[in-house]
Amino acid sequence: MITNKTQPAGEQSKSMSSYLSPLVQQIQPSGIRRFFDLAAGSKDIISLGVGEPDFKTPWHVREACVYSLERGFTGYTSNAGMPELREGIADYLHTRFDLNYDPDKQIITTVGGSEAIDLALRALISPGDEILIPEPCYISYSPITSIGGGVPVGIETFGKDRFKLTAEGLEARITPRSKILILCYPSNPTGAIMSREDWEPIAKVVEKHDLIVISDEIYAELTYGCNHVSFASLPGMMDRTILVSGFSKAFAMTGWRMGYACGHPDLISAMLKIHQYTVMCAPSMGQVAALEALTNGMEEKDRMVDSYNQRRRLIVKGLREAGLECHEPQGAFYAFPSIAGTGLTSDEFAQRLLREFRVAAVPGSVFGLGGEGYLRCSYATSVSQLNEALERIGTFVALLKKEKGNNE
């Protein structure tokens, strides 16, 4: 055995941070990270903090991947991804969301939706461009924007609007430097969706100010009682929109890292240029699995969506009975109750809930503007765990009420 004699990182006396790019240095670590550390290692915690499905990837998808490995399908694919997969994505988007993309020129498969967002931003941003981001939102948009040289501009959305983006809210944040609008509906963390009627005024503003839209529709399949309307499907928005999606949420395939982007050939070919130099291609085994999911996975997907819907009803009812105000989330798998009435900040609430009642949830404040006073509760967990967590939340809220009474 060869002994490794180099000193482990961290034991060196000299700090290396001065070598880092100032751009990267100024990026703050995610607020979610701290909660992760608090919760790590405890077995008795019920977690409502997980941002991924509780289903395993359906067996037929896993099996298709294993079979392809046995047959030695282990090399690179073309940069944009296997042609069959791109065709499959084109067919799927047409059937499900009334979108028409040319699989040869308008679709690129990526390492998760995350890479697609990064590619889109890097392909579009000139230094100093302002990127409009409705918040509360997924935590990555703003840091990726900054790393790409752009200036993130948050647009606060509100509980009274059920966290939908409004034309007035958008318009108020537009400046001559505004270039891109990042959308994520159904929304992580609020569960908000946008209907056709909600979208129309937004599309007008986008047109008026000549914006490009990056529409992260990773939760498109997870809507309840209504169908998802893709922003790209609105009249005149196809060319202005880079649609980002993937297999993680709809097909329970988070670890496979399979996403895609669709859009105007000029934009997609620019993204492809960055993609081919940075990652070459999405993992070939992930591509095989993704194709199998599209080909034979719809029934299983519907079953999973049905199951989320059941648990959605359970958590909303439970949170309301626990004494928290909770709007009805119509998409994704998060409830976003208000904890403002308890007298605690969302961070304090989440910390005490975790320490004293062993339930992990994510404080709304980590998701940007408008998130303070709310708590993100994922309901992608079993009915029995949800029931137990809701009971504990109820006890905690009652305790807070009592504490508040004593202080007054």
Next chain:
Amino acid sequence: MEQVNELKRKILELLKEDARRTPELLATLLGAEEEEVKTAIGQMEKEHVIVKYATVVNWDKVDDERVTALIEVQITPERGRGFEGIAERIYLYPQVKSVYLMSGAYDLLVEVEGRNLREVANFVSEKLSPIDSVLSTKTNFTLKKYKQDGIIFEDHEEDNRLMISP
């Protein structure tokens, strides 16, 4: 066949996962009224759509003094009654746990349980084979049960997700 509506179908699916779910919980999960769920369950119990609320037991963990055999039985159907009468004569034995009418090389698949091999063998030779219309039997002993009614006995797929993720 009785038309089972969407609500009833969903109730059945949820009860198949866990028969102890209360009407209140079922109503919440399905976005229905509790009374509506109770009525639906009542009807299905009456019509024997819901036959029984039983427990799935992994007997391997209880005792090893138990063997199960799946017996392929060829029979001559009776005039007028087909396979019904003979199936009944077989399934009324308490040691018979399940009976299926099959297509293919044999007619009935009979699951028999006993304390040991001899007990099952005796059942076959003394009770099953002597029945007039039974032409032949083929006894297959089961060694281990992995899954029953969609329920995996030893599920190795743990929840290994990160406790908190964005």
